[in-house]
Amino acid sequence: MGKRQSKTANDLNAKYTIVVRTGDAYADSNTDADVTVMLIGQDGSATQWKKLDNFLVDDFEKGQVNTFYIIAKDVGLPIILRIKLKKAGANDEWLCNNIIVKYEGKEVEFPIYDWIEDQDEVVAGKATLPQNITNPYLKSQRRQEIERHQSRFRWCPRVAKGEMGWGMPRSINGTKYNELPKIFRQSESMTRNRKDARTAAKLNALVQKFYGVFSPIDEISDYHRLYEKIDRETSLKVPDDWDTDEGMGRSTLNGVSQIAFFRCQDNLPSGFDVTNDDISKLLSNGATLQEEMQAGKIYVSDGSKYLTGVPRNSTADGFQIECANSICMFYVNSDNKFVPIAIQLVPGDRDYLFTAADSKEDWMLAKMYYKCTETNIHQWVYHFLYTHGIMEPVAIAVFRDLPRCHPIYKLLRPHLKNVVSINTDGRQTLLPEGGPVNNAIAIPALGLGAKVFETFKFEDLIIPKVIKKYGVGDAEVLPGFYYRDDAIQLWKIMEKYVANVVNYYYHCDKDIQEDDELQYWTNDIAMEGFAWQDSNTRGMPTSLETREQLIEICTTVMFTSSAQHAAVNFGQFDAYKFIPSMPAGMRLPPHKKGEATMKRILDSLPGQELSIVYVVFSFILSTYSEKEVFIGNYPEKLFTEEAVQNIQESYKSDLDAFTEGIKQRNENLEFPYNYLLPERIPNYIAI
Known part of the structure; x- marks a missing residue:
């Protein structure tokens, strides 16, 4: 050879x-x-x-x-x-x-x-689990990547009581937008659209401020002019029946505060002094309050449990902005309409108890005070804390603790990339005491947020469990609750998608238990994100044992960042542009029975200056970007495996079928519910 x-x-x-x-x-x-x-x-x-x-x-x-x-x-x-x-x-x-x-x-x-x-x-x-990596060079690269990310994406320093962030979920280490890692920057089109919205809103404010000098508010209808310069075709017309019981009930049932009430079957909340004699004439067919409670027709929205003990904001000239600790009783009447029948503005004092049988002025003003309560809780609890606030530490932990090749990083990243920068902007412009937006609302953001976060549990975001806990899941007993119907269907669609992705990579519970990157991630959220000040993990597990746990957590994160945020956010201009229907603050303390007149109503509603700020604020928050990415679309091809891309295609098909179902239902509704249409739900917290 x-x-x-x-x-x-x-x-x-x-x-x-x-x-x-x-x-x-x-x-x-x-x-x-x-x-x-x-x-x-x-x-x-x-x-x-x-x-x-x-x-x-x-x-x-x-x-x-x-x-x-x-x-x-x-x-x-x-x-x-x-x-x-x-x-x-x-x-x-x-x-x-x-x-x-x-x-x-x-x-x-x-x-x-x-x-x-x-x-x-x-x-x-290809996405991989760390325990399946045998190549020593890939193992080393993976460890080094996490080390780099933990240096790049850092938790904010610990704060003292009274400082920004005290009593709240933990945030990123950066006080200004330009201090953040560039990956958290909002896209150019998002930034441009926000600027356009702010410009239009500021112009409206300037016009109305100038106009107000010559044309003060003399009657309720004058509030319409505060939004007309920036109204748009996509926003809903203010319903003609906004001031009726049916109109108010509809705005609570299918507005932007979707689960602001619970089914009351036995005892009323403490301080809610309604008796059968107070409302017997408002109940159908001679039924008693107890009978209707047992039949599932009585629902209560208790704002006092949130607002009692929380300070109120003051205007620039030192006047306190009022917001009652309202409790409201709703009733599903014989026409299957969800209507308010009793409101107490000062718990424990019957002088402040009103029913739908009272004078027109007393009842109208009581409803306005209740809607003010609902507005403040919506803005700072359901919107700010339950979406923006809770999702920020989840996002930070995803970027800190999971390498780019981890399947959970690829699954959750599209839903979490924007929240950090949006919150950072908010901490500068919206949340500080004395800021123009915070001071246009009766309740300070951080005061209410900290109170609610103290008792918050992660399961408060798991919508099917919340619906069951509040007793509002039966469509026969509580018809016309379209948020509930759409949210449950959409949750199931997202849960199916998440389960298919999780089960593709994790073949058994042991795979979950042996994934040390995943375990570190959930522990980081629990201990550093939620328990960073008081050692209370708020129901977030410090370790994961089963695929079912992981599926539930990922579905909750995905739904909260996309669908739930869309439901509580993008309808704000529709809800708040006509101030008398949902004021953010009142000028006078709550009235007693018999004190309301039309003059008292106008004197109680927020003045033109505060109203303009809130109309502008709601307009900006309700603005979509021209290049928004809506659920089911993944322009960033993080998953490269054909099998997972097919799972995403199946998810998109499920969303398309769901969309058609909503549109068909809405054709037969006088007041369509569109806030959970997939084509209106960005993949992420968008603003």
């Missing part, structure tokens, strides 16, 4: 095709830096650093796809990709969506969807 010929240097090299996609979400997504890459193979062998450059082509521009051909050491199909920038300027970062490497008829994708600031290292696209 002849001698085996040794390989030449050229034989040890290989041709690689590298396809690079630059992001397009920001004006500065591009880079002028020199971009070099290193490919690492299964055995740890690595190529030299190779510059990616096409002669006389301006590569890496916003939204661009560039293809490069390199000759490099043959390391096979790479499993790790290193990227390094030699910057042209101090802020010359690069938003890279993904990189595909082709080698000998095969290819591998590296999904990145992140800013490259100096140097980064990513693994091939």
